[in-house]
Amino acid sequence: MEKRLFAFLNNSVNKRFTESDILHRCSIGVGYANGYVAVPPEHPLHGKHYDEANNVIDIHGGLTFGEPIEEIKADGWRNDTECIDFDNFDEIPKDYWVFGFDTMHYDDGPHLDRDWCIKETKDLLKQLQEL
Numbered sequence: 827m828e829k830r831l832f833a834f835l836n837n838s839v840n841k842r843f844t845e846s847d848i849l850h851r852c853s854i855g856v857g858y859a860n861g862y863v864a865v866p867p868e869h870p871l872h873g874k875h876y877d878e879a880n881n882v883i884d885i886h887g888g889l890t891f892g893e894p895i896e897e898i899k900a901d902g903w904r905n906d907t908e909c910i911d912f913d914n915f916d917e918i919p920k921d922y923w924v925f926g927f928d929t930m931h932y933d934d935g936p937h938l939d940r941d942w943c944i945k946e947t948k949d950l951l952k953q954l955q956e957l
Contacts, residue, residue, distance in 0.1 A: 829866035832918045833951040835859035835943055838906035857929025857938025861947030863954050864895050864922040870957050872923045879925055885950050891926035
């Protein structure tokens with residue numbers, strides 16, 4: 827049986843940027859959240875650096891994140907995580923690897939709202955499922 831992938835948003839970093847004055851000093855914008863997908867150990871990209879995964883994934887700004895789920899959970903992401911296609915962040919098994927993109931690029935901003943972030947994360951999910 828094929829193991830499932832998990833898609834979620836997290837906006838803790840985006841909140842910190844929005845609340846700081848860094849936006850007034852830099853030409854970056856901040857969208858609603860960053861998008862992530864967790865893949866099982868059997869996935870061909872599991873454990874790979876996000877730069878290597880960028881060779882086969884086409885997503886907003888490119889992938890900018892790749893880490894084990896255990897490190898993410900240890901960093902306390904639970905509170906700022908919105909599950910897209912499942913109910914509880916703790917459902918993601920401890921041996922999964924997470925890839926993600928951010929919405930903190932030049933010309934990003936409020937137009938990258940919650941609906942846009944969900945749609946883009948689902949696109950990442952689909953691409954990772956097809957590998």
